Every structure is written in structure tokens, then in C-alpha cells.
Amino acid sequence: MTTKEYLQSVLKSQTIDDDSEEMKALDKHQKKVTQLIEKALPKSSPTIELGGSGAKGTRNKESYDLDIICYFPHEDSEPGDSLKELYASVKGALEAEYLVESKRSSLRLKGKSGTDTMRDFHIDVVPGRYVDDTETDSYLHQQGGEKKWLKTNLRTHIRHVKNSGFVDAIRLIKLWTARNAVNVKTFVLELAVIKLLDDMKGRSLEAQLVHVFESFKDDIKPLSVEDPANSNNDLKPILDEARLHLQVVASSSLETIKSHGWEAVFGKVEDKDAPPKAPAVISAAGSVSNPTRPWSPEM
Amino acid sequence: MSKAPWFERSPDLVDEIRKALSTRYRTLHLYIDGGEAEIRGSIPVVHADRELDRYQVRIVFPSDYPKSVPIVFEIGGRIPHLPDYHVIPAGNRETSKVGSCCLFVDEDRWAAWPAGSAFENFLEDPVRNFFLSQTHFRETGRWPEGWEPRGHGEQGIFEAYRDHLGAVDDATVLRYMWTISHREIKGHWPCPCGSGNKIKQCSHRDEIRNLQTKIPSELVRDRFEADTKLRERAAKAMFGETVE
Numbered sequence: 001m002t003t004k005e006y007l008q009s010v011l012k013s014q015t016i017d018d019d020s021e022e023m024k025a026l027d028k029h030q031k032k033v034t035q036l037i038e039k040a041l042p043k044s045s046p047t048i049e050l051g052g053s054g055a056k057g058t059r060n061k062e063s064y065d066l067d068i069i070c071y072f073p074h075e076d077s078e079p080g081d082s083l084k085e086l087y088a089s090v091k092g093a094l095e096a097e098y099l100v101e102s103k104r105s106s107l108r109l110k111g112k113s114g115t116d117t118m119r120d121f122h123i124d125v126v127p128g129r130y131v132d133d134t135e136t137d138s139y140l141h142q143q144g145g146e147k148k149w150l151k152t153n154l155r156t157h158i159r160h161v162k163n164s165g166f167v168d169a170i171r172l173i174k175l176w177t178a179r180n181a182v183n184v185k186t187f188v189l190e191l192a193v194i195k196l197l198d199d200m201k202g203r204s205l206e207a208q209l210v211h212v213f214e215s216f217k218d219d220i221k222p223l224s225v226e227d228p229a230n231s232n233n234d235l236k237p238i239l240d241e242a243r244l245h246l247q248v249v250a251s252s253s254l255e256t257i258k259s260h261g262w263e264a265v266f267g268k269v270e271d272k273d274a275p276p277k278a279p280a281v282i283s284a285a286g287s288v289s290n291p292t293r294p295w296s297p298e299m
Numbered sequence: 300m301s302k303a304p305w306f307e308r309s310p311d312l313v314d315e316i317r318k319a320l321s322t323r324y325r326t327l328h329l330y331i332d333g334g335e336a337e338i339r340g341s342i343p344v345v346h347a348d349r350e351l352d353r354y355q356v357r358i359v360f361p362s363d364y365p366k367s368v369p370i371v372f373e374i375g376g377r378i379p380h381l382p383d384y385h386v387i388p389a390g391n392r393e394t395s396k397v398g399s400c401c402l403f404v405d406e407d408r409w410a411a412w413p414a415g416s417a418f419e420n421f422l423e424d425p426v427r428n429f430f431l432s433q434t435h436f437r438e439t440g441r442w443p444e445g446w447e448p449r450g451h452g453e454q455g456i457f458e459a460y461r462d463h464l465g466a467v468d469d470a471t472v473l474r475y476m477w478t479i480s481h482r483e484i485k486g487h488w489p490c491p492c493g494s495g496n497k498i499k500q501c502s503h504r505d506e507i508r509n510l511q512t513k514i515p516s517e518l519v520r521d522r523f524e525a526d527t528k529l530r531e532r533a534a535k536a537m538f539g540e541t542v543e
Contacts, residue, residue: 179340281431
């Protein structure tokens with residue numbers, strides 16, 4: 001198999017079908033999120049819809065996240081007058097059934113109780129308010145940092161990524177960050193990849209990935225990105241948090257590619273007709289030579 | 300003057316870890332920054348050349364590594380933070396360990412990852428086993444047969460002692476705990492087996508010595524310090540009063 005064929009097979013294996021169990025679970029959560037917000041804020045009529053990777057075509061099976069935007073009309077004050085109050089209202093609504101982790105501008109949903117305690121559902125709800133009646137630009141609250149709000153445009157973001165010509169490279173870099181647990185906000189990662197590949201249109205996927213890795217390894221410090229919806233938004237702090245990890249992992253991956261090939265970076269692609277996992281897992285457990293027994297200090 | 304961190308005092312250990320990661324765990328990466336060292340990445344569960352699962356992890360090296368065991372966190376949010384899944388839940392008194400995976404009870408360390416073992420063995424045995432058992436539970440609804448998890452809390456600790464001592468009662472376990480909690484054990488002490496003999500005259504003295512090589516006295520003292528009721532019960536068991 002050529003590198004091109006291999007990378008395409010990785011992309012194919014990471015595609016989530018609309019009728020897959022993962023999508024059904026996400027759909028269930030999306031409905032629940034809508035119900036919770038409608039119940040808590042019955043006089044409001046927010047736009048609640050998918051944003052993020054689903055709309056951009058960059059979703060991967062191994063690291064899927066569902067972004068649900070929850071944008072209120074610009075004159076709607078039921079969730080609160082300020083963006084901070086709006087953010088808190090949406091958080092409060094979701095806390096009825098989820099453990100909600102506050103992120104910079106979004107709310108991460110996790111399991112609240114029972115066997116879902118702290119389980120990450122891979123869902124970020126993004127509360128915001130439209131700037132005006134055109135319902136295009138929106139204001140989002142920002143936690144931390146000096147500036148407490150930002151203005152952005154989801155549709156601009158979606159267009160920028162979807163039309164970049166680099167969707168495949170973005171998907172593989174996203175997969176790469178998930179496999180190496182590099183904690184970087186997806187949107188900023190996408191912008192970084194698009195910027196770095198600006199001169200690489202028409203080049204092979206392999207060449208594009210190597211270029212991104214080399215850039216992360218050698219030029220991560222000066223790398224900056226701009227929000228295509230609003231150049232005033234300061235994305236530097238978000239990128240700063242991930243620079244060291246991106247550099248370390250990129251350096252390691254370049255060595256790995258040289259000495260062990262691409263499969264050592266993205267793993268073997270499992271055949272769709274591979275046998276069920278359970279018997280293999282049972283066999284694996286049965287062949288452990290030095291079994292160790294997990295414990296819990298808590299009752 | 301504070302001691303230099305372990306990775307400055309022992310660069311050979313750092314090299315050993317980097318080598319293990321670069322040869323066998325290429326999606327795990329060591330970060331040394333600001334006086335702390337940790338690994339981040341994902342760890343595969345592989346059998347017969349097939350990747351069965353993969354977990355995102357963060358492995359934190361304590362300041363007294365390798366004396367203390369690295370602390371493993373599953374950061375992909377796949378494992379509930381519940382005792383039944385062997386993850387320390389919120390509210391635990393050791394706040395730095397909330398969310399961490401309980402790979403084994405400390406009394407099992409001698410077998411799970413003996414002192415002096417390579418870091419690679421830590422990943423290959425207790426870490427791999429932990430995540431394999433999680434995948435096993437998810438796929439089958441059961442923990443692996445033959446190496447089911449220890450009972451929670453004190454029950455698990457006592458099980459570990461019984462692995463050495465046989466099917467003895469709680470009072471006997473407590474007496475052994477009391478005995479080996481001392482750095483120096485005197486021959487004229489009553490043997491913890493309960494025979495009434497002195498240690499130096501009892502056939503179980505080798506058993507005590509054997510247990511000492513596996514369970515450090517410091518570990519037992521730390522247990523007693525953390526749980527004074529346990530220490531009281533051990534002392535009572537030793538000196539003839541009723542054990543509750």
C-alpha cells in the first residue's frame with residue numbers, strides 16, 4: 001500500500017456514518033440539550049444547532065466532538081443582560097442533567113451520576129448572543145484572560161475551513177493531536193493548519209502533513225493565527241497553551257515517520273470485516289503473564 | 300536547601316523512560332517543565348498484533364520517583380470516576396489523586412511493579428492490565444477471570460495479605476500488620492500467627508521475614524497513620540483483646 005493509499009484508508013476508517021451508534025448518541029444529547037434550555041428559558045427562542053466539525057466536514061471517529069451553538073436573539077434578555085449572565089443561565093439549565101465544565105467560551109458536558117460519573121460526552125455547548133437582527137455575527141462570553149467577550153461568526157468559520165482545500169489534512173492533524181493527547185482548541189488548530197499549508201495546495205497529503213509537523217517542530221514560537229470572522233480576537237493565549245506539546249509531539253512524529261513509517265503515527269487500519277472484539281479481549285486477558293488487580297481505596 | 304527533582308538527580312532514569320517511549324510507546328511523550336515531569340499521550344491495548352483499544356492518559360511522576368509509583372490519569376473521559384471502576388472519585392482526601400487510576404493496592408507492588416523495575420515494565424504490566432480490564436468490562440460486562448479487582452478499601456488490603464498468609468482471619472492479618480510495621484522485629488515478641496510461641500521459636504518466622512521483603516514497614520506505618528482505628532485494632536489483635 002502506498003502512503004497515499006494508507007492515509008486515505010485512515011481517513012475512511014475515521015468517518016462516522018450518520019446512522020452510527022456514535023451519531024445516535026450525539027443526536028440524543030442534542031435533543032436533551034434543546035429540551036433543557038427550552039425548559040429553563042421558556043420565553044427565549046435561541047438558535048440551537050450544530051456547529052464545529054460536523055458542519056465543516058472534519059469530524060473523526062476517534063476524536064469526535066459535537067459543538068452545539070446556542071445563540072440568543074440580540075434583544076432577548078431572558079437569559080441575562082450581560083454575556084456572563086447568559087453563559088451562566090445556559091450552564092445552569094444544563095446542570096439539571098449534566099456535570100458542566102466551564103471552558104473559555106463553551107460548556108463541556110459530562111456525566112453527572114451513576115455509571116456516567118465524569119464520563120466525557122464530547123459535547124461543547126457554545127452560548128452566545130447575535131449582534132443584531134441579521135443573526136450572522138455573535139458575541140460570546142470569555143472566561144479568563146483580559147477580554148471578557150469576543151465577537152465572531154460561526155458561518156464564516158465553517159466556510160473558511162470547509163472551503164480551505166485542506167479538510168483531509170485537518171482531519172489527520174486532529175486525529176494526530178487526539179492520539180497524542182495534545183490539548184489544543186480545535187478551531188485554533190484548524191486555523192494554524194490552514195495558514196501553514198497556504199503554499200501547499202495541490203501537494204500530496206503526505207507532503208502537507210510533513211510540512212505541518214516541521215513547522216510545529218521548528219517554527220512554533222512565532223506561529224500566529226487570526227480569526228477569519230474577526231481579526232481583533234486574540235487567539236494567541238489559546239495557541240500559547242499548546243505550543244510546547246505541539247512541538248514535542250511533532251518532533252517525535254517526524255522521527256517516527258523516518259524510522260517506522262506512517263503506520264506508527266496513525267496506527268493500523270482495522271478491516272471493516274475484522275472479527276468482533278470481545279473474544280479477542282477475553283483472549284488478551286487470559287494470556288496476561290503478570291496479572292495485577294486494580295483496587296479502590298473508597299467503598 | 301531543597302533537593303533537586305529526581306529527573307535532575309537521575310538523568311539515567313529519564314533516558315530509560317525516553318527510550319521506552321520512543322521504541323514501544325510512540326504516542327506517549329515525556330514533558331519536563333517547571334520542576335515537574337509528566338507523560339501525556341495515548342496508550343494502546345494491543346494483543347496478537349491487533350489494537351483492541353486506546354486510552355488517553357496523563358502519567359504524573361511523584362517527586363520521589365521511582366520510590367513512589369507514578370500516578371496515572373485517564374484523560375479521555377471514558378472511565379467513570381467511581382470506586383467500582385477503580386478511579387478515585389471527587390471528595391477523596393488526597394485531592395491530587397482525584398481522577399487517578401488505582402492500578403493495584405500498595406501491598407501488591409512487590410509483584411505488580413517491584414522496586415528497581417524498569418519504567419517500561421510499569422507500562423507493560425499494571426498500566427496495560429488496568430486498561431485491558433476496563434476494555435474487558437466494557438465488552439463483556441465482567442472483569443477478567445482469574446484477576447478480578449481487589450475488594451474496595453480495607454477488604455482489598457486484607458486480601459493482599461491473605462495471598463501470602465493463606466485463608467486466615469482478620470485478627471491474624473492485623474497481627475502480621477502490627478508486627479511488620481516495625482523496622483526491627485524482636486525474636487521474643489509473640490508470633491503473629493497466634494500460636495502463642497515467640498517469633499524466634501515459631502515455624503512462621505520465615506513467613507514474617509518473607510512478608511517483610513514484600514510489604515515495607517513504612518507502608519504499614521503509613522496505613523496506620525492514615526487510619527488510627529486500624530492501628531488500634533491491630534494492637535488489640537496483637538495483645539489479646541477482642542477484634543471488632
